[in-house]
Amino acid sequence: MDPSLAVEITGLRKVFGTFVAVDGLDLRIKKGEIYGLLGPNGAGKTTTIRMICGLMAPTSGEILVWGYRMPMERDALIRITGYMAQKFSLYEDLTVKENLEFYGRLYGIPRKELAERVSELLSFLTLEEFSGRLAGRLSGGMKQRLALGVALIHRPRLLILDEPTAGVDPPIRRMFWEYLRGLNKESVTILVTTHYMDEAENCDRIALVNRGRVVAEGTPRDLKRRVFGGDLVEVTVRGRGDPASALSFCRVIDRQVAGEGGPDCALGSAVKLRVLAQDAPREIPAMISALERAGFTVLSASPTYVTLEDVFISVVEGAGRVA
Amino acid sequence: MPEGATPKVMAVVRKELIQLTRDPRSLVMIALIPLVVMLLFGIGYGGSTGKVGIVIVDMDGGQMGTALVSAISETPTVSVKANAHSIEEARTMVSKGVAPAALIIPEGFTSSLLSGSPVRVLVIIDESSPTLASTVKDSMLAVTYNFQQEFARQVHGPSVELIYNSVYGPTVTNLEAFTPFVIALVLQLVPTTLISIAICREKEKGTFEQLIMSPVGRLDIIFGKLAAYFIATIADMLITLFVAINVFGVVIRGSIFDLLLISTVYLLGSLGLGMLISVLSRNQLQANQAAIFIFIPFLLFCGGLAPVELLSPQAAAIANVNPMYHFIMAFRSIMIKGYGIPQLLQPVAALLVYMGAMMSIAPAILKLRVE
Secondary structure: OOOOOOEEEEEEEEEEOEEEEEEEEEEEOOOOOOEEEEEOOOOHHHHHHHHHOOOOOOOOEEEEEEEEEEEOHHHHHHHEEEEEEOOOOOOOOOEHHHHHHHHHHHHOOOOOHHHHHHHHHHHHHHOHHHHEEHHHOHHHHHHHHHHHHHOOOOOEEEEEEEOOOOOOHHHHHHHHHHOOOOHHHHOEEEEEEEHHEEEOOOOEEEEEEOOOOOEEOOHHHHHHHHHHEEEEEEEEEEEEOOHHHHHOOEEEEEEEEOOOOOOOOOOOOOOOOEEEEEHHHHEEEEEHHHHHHHEEEEEEEEEEOOOHHHHHHHHHHOOOOOO | OOOOOOOOOHHHHHHHHHHHHHHHHHHHHHHHHHHHHHHHHHHHOOOOOOEEEEEEEEOOHHHHHHHHHHHHHHHHOOOEEEEOOOOOHHHHHOOOOOOOEEEEEEOOHHHHHHHOOOOEEEEOOOOOOOHHHHHHHHHHHHHHHHHHHHHHOOOOOOOOOOOOOOOOOOOOOOOOOOHHHHHHHHHHHHHHHHHHHOOOHHHHHHHHHHHOOOOOOHHHHHHHHHHHHHHHHHHHHHHHHHHHHHHOOOOOOOOOHHHHHHHHHHHHHHHHHHHHHHOOOHHHHHHHHHHHHHHHHHHHHHOOOOOOHHHHHOOOOOOOOOHHHHHHHHHHHHHHOOHHHHHHHHHHHHHHHHHHHHHHHHHHHHHOOOO
């Protein structure tokens, strides 16, 4: 076992009755990185997280977390791990402070030290003025911060967060990621799941999970390169017929009708294409001339920013080929 | 454990107590139910004994018939409710439920008696309510017995007289007879139902998942919760005992410490049972239903409603494994007979076994997993 690895999973499977939730998943997470599990709802992310935490026994496969074999050695793991469940899982009839103190006591933090730690966390998460409020009366963003606070009470080295930003407004999500980056700078390893593609850009490395398998893995930049094997060009054209057929020499990833001119418009519809190019500056002129030869009016053509969503769609459509 | 740290089980106790004080439903259950039950019990069982009113048909009209009617009025358990003129009329009245029984004094009752011939008195009885019917039969026997004693004295004839001499008497009132039963009801139903949601509510709300990601152990969870609910429900035990002794004037002939001791053991058993239900239930609704369902056999075979020894040998066998039966028996013996624990080794041992079993099964089967 490699001591630089925080999580090492081999051939993980979990079957519920006839439903295969996790289907031969492999994962290597390095100590000190922010690692994202990205995938749609039902991809098996939560089940994987629960097995990593020892909350569920795998049907088969091996899980080593910080060198501890799960779920057998979960007692040792719990000491160094902070966990935030997908659903808010603190006591709504306890106050913010009572929740933090309760968990602090369970970790055996001495009284005086605990008081310091609680006020430190309240200030870090800007929850001081709500410390006496019942957790059930907090807003979504505050609940999320409280849950992070409880996960951090014992200064864990590994932080496991299951969809921490689900259902929270984008500005609050960005703020939450500021906290995570801050913690990561203090060498906390973070494993986070999300189905927000934009959010995954914050991770050092990500695994795309679909139907209980890792279908692609790497840094966000790597993934985009590897998956697309080149640059993405966005071309907007107007005219009758299928512009994709004129571009048979390159790969069209996505196509959508743009602008007001609907399909019935006398001039034909404005269509926005996302096209994959080996080398954008060299191929864009060729694309334009091919389209014009086919009778289309090219309104614009430029290299574009690849989102993880593009990557995901591409990977899932061509599942198996990339993995 | 680091120095200065609170033991984990104490953290659980504290958290549970805070939650109990913030839950109106639990507070009502802890405080109000025992008081209401004791109040209703005091009102219903504490007053003077009620009388059964019967219908009289006096076809004799003579001196002895009148004497028999007045003997009925003097009996503490029966009174004359109405008079009828014929057997048919009396039978109709009993069938319609006007009275549970009718007494018919035949024509020639006085003359037959005075001439020394045997006489028959007919009693028409409604058997649809067996307890009431048997009370009426007992009363009629008593009336006839008293009447015969009086008659024998008048004619200087021979008679056999019964003299009752009671132990644990002079009399045990209804209130005293039922106090052990009512205390058993409160100590069974309230703690079991209350604690039955303790674990499954955490599972239902998702808080269990976070809880078990901390270094808390199964024993911390189970015994922390048990201790908190014990602190909360011990008040119920004290309230019910206090009301019985100080408000209803129930006399405790044995030691109050013995009573407190067996009540505590029983209370802990009830809490352990509720905890077991909670560990086994999937959600709060299921747990509440289970707590109430399990209460039914406890109640049926506890000897509080009907003496199990008289029901059937099967009932007696079931009662033997019913902790409520042993509790009521021990409680009654201490309260009414003045027994001490050494005379009650068998029921007390049964209660201890029950408590021990309940307290150890729940932690043994609790899984720190999410499934």
